[in-house]
Amino acid sequence: MQSIFSRLTVIITTSPTPSSPSTDLISSVIESFRLHCPELVATRVIVVFDTFDRIAAQNRLKSGSASPEVAENYSAYKDNVKSLVLREYVNDSNDGHHLQQATATAEFGSPYDEKNSVELAITHTGDKHVTFIEPIARLGFGLAIRSALRVVETPYVWVQQHDWALVANIPLQPLLEVMDTSSTTGNTPKPIRYISFPSIRMHRYAVSDCVNSYPALRSLTATLKEDFSSSSQPNVKVPLTPLFFWFDKPHLASTEHYLSRVFPTRLAMRRGEFIEDKIGQRARGQMKDGEWGKWATWLYYPDDGKELCLRHLMGRTWKGGEGGLVGRYQKET
Numbered sequence: 001m002q003s004i005f006s007r008l009t010v011i012i013t014t015s016p017t018p019s020s021p022s023t024d025l026i027s028s029v030i031e032s033f034r035l036h037c038p039e040l041v042a043t044r045v046i047v048v049f050d051t052f053d054r055i056a057a058q059n060r061l062k063s064g065s066a067s068p069e070v071a072e073n074y075s076a077y078k079d080n081v082k083s084l085v086l087r088e089y090v091n092d093s094n095d096g097h098h099l100q101q102a103t104a105t106a107e108f109g110s111p112y113d114e115k116n117s118v119e120l121a122i123t124h125t126g127d128k129h130v131t132f133i134e135p136i137a138r139l140g141f142g143l144a145i146r147s148a149l150r151v152v153e154t155p156y157v158w159v160q161q162h163d164w165a166l167v168a169n170i171p172l173q174p175l176l177e178v179m180d181t182s183s184t185t186g187n188t189p190k191p192i193r194y195i196s197f198p199s200i201r202m203h204r205y206a207v208s209d210c211v212n213s214y215p216a217l218r219s220l221t222a223t224l225k226e227d228f229s230s231s232s233q234p235n236v237k238v239p240l241t242p243l244f245f246w247f248d249k250p251h252l253a254s255t256e257h258y259l260s261r262v263f264p265t266r267l268a269m270r271r272g273e274f275i276e277d278k279i280g281q282r283a284r285g286q287m288k289d290g291e292w293g294k295w296a297t298w299l300y301y302p303d304d305g306k307e308l309c310l311r312h313l314m315g316r317t318w319k320g321g322e323g324g325l326v327g328r329y330q331k332e333t
Contacts, residue, residue: 004039007156007176009255011148012085013141014162015050016066020077023084025162025313030088032165036309039172040158045089046131046151048144049078053137053272064138064272082132089130099123099132106139106147107266118271120147128153140272141248146263152255163313164250168302170197170309174230174238175252175300181231184293190224193257193296195240196247197309204305206241217244220292225301243299244287248276250310261295 012026019025033040053064055071066074102122109116118139124131133147145159156176175195182192198205206225211217220242228238246262262279263269269278283295300309 004043004172004176007154008039008158008172009044009046009152009154009156010040010158010160011145011152012045012047012160012162013050013144013148014047014081016052016061016070016074016077017162018070020070020073021080023077023080026081026084028165028313029160029162030084032167036166036168037170037172041088043158044129044131044154045085046133046148047081047085048133048139048148049081049135050140050144051135051138078134085132086125086130090125098126100126104133104147104150106135106143108143108269108271109267111266116266116271118143122151138272140270141274142262142269142278143271143273145275146259146269149255149259149263155255156252157255157258158250158252159248160250161248164199165311165313166197166250166309167311168307168309170300171233171236171238172252174228174233174236177230177232178228178238178240179252179254182296188223189293190226191293191296192240192298193261194243194246194251194253195298195300196243196249196251197300198302198305198307199249199310199312200308202299202305203308205243205299206301206305211244214288216288216290217242220287239301239304240298241301241305242292243297244284244292246276246280246283246295246297248274249312257296 012029014026017025030041051074052061052066052071055068056065058065058067100123102124104120104122105117106120107117118135118137121134121136122131131151135147139147149157156179179192179195183189184191205211206221211221225241228240230236230238262275269275283297287295302309
């Protein structure tokens with residue numbers, strides 16, 4: 001556990017939802033961690049509370065519009081999530097727990113426009129086991145992740161949106177070891193800098209049309225797809241196949257690679273943008289042209305792509321009352 005704590009930080013992004021001020025969504029995510037990858041509740045954690053741009057008659061949460069009810073409940077929601085995370089990660093609540101305070105800035109776009117920045121309030125426990133980031137204006141997923149990455153002190157991050165739950169066991173220690181030892185040299189270099197996990201749309205990804213329709217991607221898959229091994233758990237195989245996209249859904253990644261590849265300058269991401277919308281398509285285009293190695297993106301691939309690891313809880317529409325992760329899983333299946 002100490003090894004995981006020193007090597008990995010979990011980044012959770014959250015924002016206004018119809019279920020606020022309930023913490024059902026994030027509770028379901030943490031429940032799924034405990035069931036399928038308990039190391040993820042033994043790490044450092046950073047929670048980014050994104051906000052809304054405007055109050056409108058109806059929720060258009062992806063574009064920054066929140067209904068009066070959702071807007072009114074958001075402050076209480078943030079307090080409830082802070083108490084939940086402190087309780088789960090340090091066995092404490094924020095009542096009477098001293099959190100240290102700091103400030104930062106999320107800048108974007110042209111440096112000549114003074115409006116192109118958002119101030120951030122940062123609070124954290126003394127040992128930085130738990131950190132909360134609260135912008136004064138909406139960031140969007142991309143800038144939310146970059147803001148968290150800038151305070152990360154570990155070589156790897158697990159990026160987690162608030163409405164994706166694990167539904168299969170994840171061998172986290174072997175995955176990290178495989179990333180540690182992955183090679184960028186040799187006759188067949190296999191750098192591993194990013195690992196995503198299969199959801200329903202990724203079923204049998206390696207033989208799907210989005211791979212087989214392109215000779216270059218089909219050839220890379222045939223060459224690189226492998227069951228990797230780790231030194232600490234040699235009996236645990238780590239099946240990976242090349243992934244030809246950068247998804248926002250839960251993933252494991254190198255902190256340095258994330259910052260240098262996705263956020264090389266302040267022009268890389270505008271306020272309100274999602275990484276997969278802005279970077280994903282660009283990355284896929286470069287991979288088709290033979291530049292997969294610069295992205296080094298992989299998909300965890302148990303049972304040759306037939307086992308799914310993630311389930312989407314639909315945070316923009318879920319109003320709670322579904323009996324948590326288990327109840328929702330049973331309803332959808």
